[in-house]
Amino acid sequence: MSKRFPMPNRFYNAFDCESLGGGRKRDYRTPFQMDRDRIIHAHAFRKLQSKTQVFLSGEYDFYRTRLTHSMEVAQIGRSICAYLRSRGGPMRDDFHLDSDLVEAVCLAHDLGHPPFGHSGERTLQELMVKWGGFEGNAQTLHLLTETIYQNETGVRGMAATRALLDGVLKYKKLFREFPAPPTNHFLYDPQERHRAFVLGDATIPAEFHAGEKLNALKSVECQIMDWSDDAAYSLNDIVDGVKAGFLSIERIEPWAAGQALDAESQRWLDELFAAIRGDRLESVFAQKIGGFITACRLRERTNFMSAQTNRYRFELVVTPAAEREAAFYKRMANDIIFESPQLQQMEHKARRVLFELWDSCWRNYVEKGPRVINILPPRVGRLINTENTAAGKARQICDWLAGLTDGMIVRTYQRLFDPEFGSIRDLS
Numbered sequence: 001m002s003k004r005f006p007m008p009n010r011f012y013n014a015f016d017c018e019s020l021g022g023g024r025k026r027d028y029r030t031p032f033q034m035d036r037d038r039i040i041h042a043h044a045f046r047k048l049q050s051k052t053q054v055f056l057s058g059e060y061d062f063y064r065t066r067l068t069h070s071m072e073v074a075q076i077g078r079s080i081c082a083y084l085r086s087r088g089g090p091m092r093d094d095f096h097l098d099s100d101l102v103e104a105v106c107l108a109h110d111l112g113h114p115p116f117g118h119s120g121e122r123t124l125q126e127l128m129v130k131w132g133g134f135e136g137n138a139q140t141l142h143l144l145t146e147t148i149y150q151n152e153t154g155v156r157g158m159a160a161t162r163a164l165l166d167g168v169l170k171y172k173k174l175f176r177e178f179p180a181p182p183t184n185h186f187l188y189d190p191q192e193r194h195r196a197f198v199l200g201d202a203t204i205p206a207e208f209h210a211g212e213k214l215n216a217l218k219s220v221e222c223q224i225m226d227w228s229d230d231a232a233y234s235l236n237d238i239v240d241g242v243k244a245g246f247l248s249i250e251r252i253e254p255w256a257a258g259q260a261l262d263a264e265s266q267r268w269l270d271e272l273f274a275a276i277r278g279d280r281l282e283s284v285f286a287q288k289i290g291g292f293i294t295a296c297r298l299r300e301r302t303n304f305m306s307a308q309t310n311r312y313r314f315e316l317v318v319t320p321a322a323e324r325e326a327a328f329y330k331r332m333a334n335d336i337i338f339e340s341p342q343l344q345q346m347e348h349k350a351r352r353v354l355f356e357l358w359d360s361c362w363r364n365y366v367e368k369g370p371r372v373i374n375i376l377p378p379r380v381g382r383l384i385n386t387e388n389t390a391a392g393k394a395r396q397i398c399d400w401l402a403g404l405t406d407g408m409i410v411r412t413y414q415r416l417f418d419p420e421f422g423s424i425r426d427l428s
Helices: 031-040 043-050 066-086 099-108 117-131 136-147 162-168 189-198 220-244 249-257 264-276 281-293 321-339 342-367 378-386 390-403 406-417
Strands: 294-299 314-318
Touching: 031 099, 043 406, 066 099, 066 220, 066 281, 066 294, 099 162, 099 189, 099 220, 099 378, 117 342, 117 390, 136 162, 136 189, 136 220, 136 378, 136 390, 162 189, 162 321, 220 281, 220 294, 220 314, 220 321, 249 321, 264 281, 264 321, 281 294, 281 321, 314 321, 342 390, 378 390
Parallel strands: none
Antiparallel strands: 294 314
């Protein structure tokens, strides 16, 4: 009996599959399956189970964490690939988007986000602004290329494919390329070499450096991840918000009264109220996810990368109605949930915890006054000591803080600053 092998996929070429650093051993898997598997088995990926999505990790056990959110984004991303392939057109059995690649991109997209969710991200950006900034997406690239699987023998990163690294690269503009220090949507300056690898050392046309044009240049897999992320959190934040009691008809009605809603938005609001009253919220919003998947199309485009790879020859197009609906739910969640006293209290806590831990690290590992104590894991301390510049030491401290889970950072803070915390059972 002859063996059956999958039909080659002409959508991708050797340029897409080349790995950073080279030297990757091949086995029975495709390069993109290897990318996905390495992400799933990484320590940084497992940590996402204890990092905040919206609500503090562990506070509400059945709500979404960064891990479950990433899994949902990956499912939506794979479904978009399957839907686009089913529509025919440019997609065929031997020419289609690789769902393993898209899954890997989606699973990796939040690896760089710190504890305490967006509150933690804003605080680390404030702490790092004079040392090159902190940005969740740039940190994801930093993990994939520098710190994931890192050890003291010189191994750095996961030798990811060009297509995977490009897939997580939502923004391509460097920190120094902005006229003033940005607060988000940038790459770290040392990541210029990774941007060059992703673009195959192509010369970026001058017009792309104006405004946000370079940041808007995304591979089609990155666009699918971005829309899958939007679909997941615009809908699922509403479901979790209702379950947690942050969103109720009584809270939504006064918000809606101040929005000057058009007929389309009013219809979405009426559907939401009916779903809450009928206890059908999860099933109704699951159907909406299906609608967001089938709102996707592909079209051809031309740019300075489109002749090199099909990842830039095609782009994702989402129907305006689906984009407006996602924006409606995001606005509702932001105004009612994220601006609530409970979430603002969490932001206050995040700032205090991160600022005080940063200060302790800085005094003991950078300034090194007359009394120095070892408050960091020995390996982290050695990494800081090997850096020759203050900026390098700051990045190592930032990497450690960003890599902590919600529980780890709270316990570390308690050991340092809570006089009643510190029995032998508290040392883990």
